[in-house]
Amino acid sequence: MKKMKNNAIVCNIGHFDNEIDMEDLEQFPGMTVENIKPQVDRFVFPKGNGVIVLASGRLVNLGCATGHPSFVMSCSFTNQVLAQLDLLKNWKETKAYKNDVYLLPKHLDEKVALLHLPALGAHLTTLSQEQADYIGVKVNGPFKNDTYRY
Numbered sequence: 001m002k003k004m005k006n007n008a009i010v011c012n013i014g015h016f017d018n019e020i021d022m023e024d025l026e027q028f029p030g031m032t033v034e035n036i037k038p039q040v041d042r043f044v045f046p047k048g049n050g051v052i053v054l055a056s057g058r059l060v061n062l063g064c065a066t067g068h069p070s071f072v073m074s075c076s077f078t079n080q081v082l083a084q085l086d087l088l089k090n091w092k093e094t095k096a097y098k099n100d101v102y103l104l105p106k107h108l109d110e111k112v113a114l115l116h117l118p119a120l121g122a123h124l125t126t127l128s129q130e131q132a133d134y135i136g137v138k139v140n141g142p143f144k145n146d147t148y149r150y
Helices: 022-026 070-094 106-120 129-135
Strands: 008-010 032-037 040-044 050-054
Touching: 022 050, 070 106
Parallel strands: 008 050
Antiparallel strands: 032 040, 040 050
């Protein structure tokens, strides 16, 4: 890091806290550390150049922000639970799933969205049969095909 441009900002957006060698940086001979603000430190090398390290080299999305907002986590975990329930139900009844990777069926994804709308102060109206026919979906969904990417 001593060869980086002066005041380069270094952060870890990977998966583990060991992706930036903080121990060697902290123990570099003659190193001084200036705390700029919480979770932002400037490590100054003996020649005066420095690097700015965010979140002490730990995961920046957790250290410098609020991490994963609880609403996003709720959507993710609800998706996982519904997928597990669907997997169990379909495996017991039909043995439909083999050992493979599957996309979450849109009807489950849309159910998760529907369950979370009240937290956003929103609600869905029901399509009329005429509206559903016009856009080519069932009145109660799913409203996108399984290959559609949101």
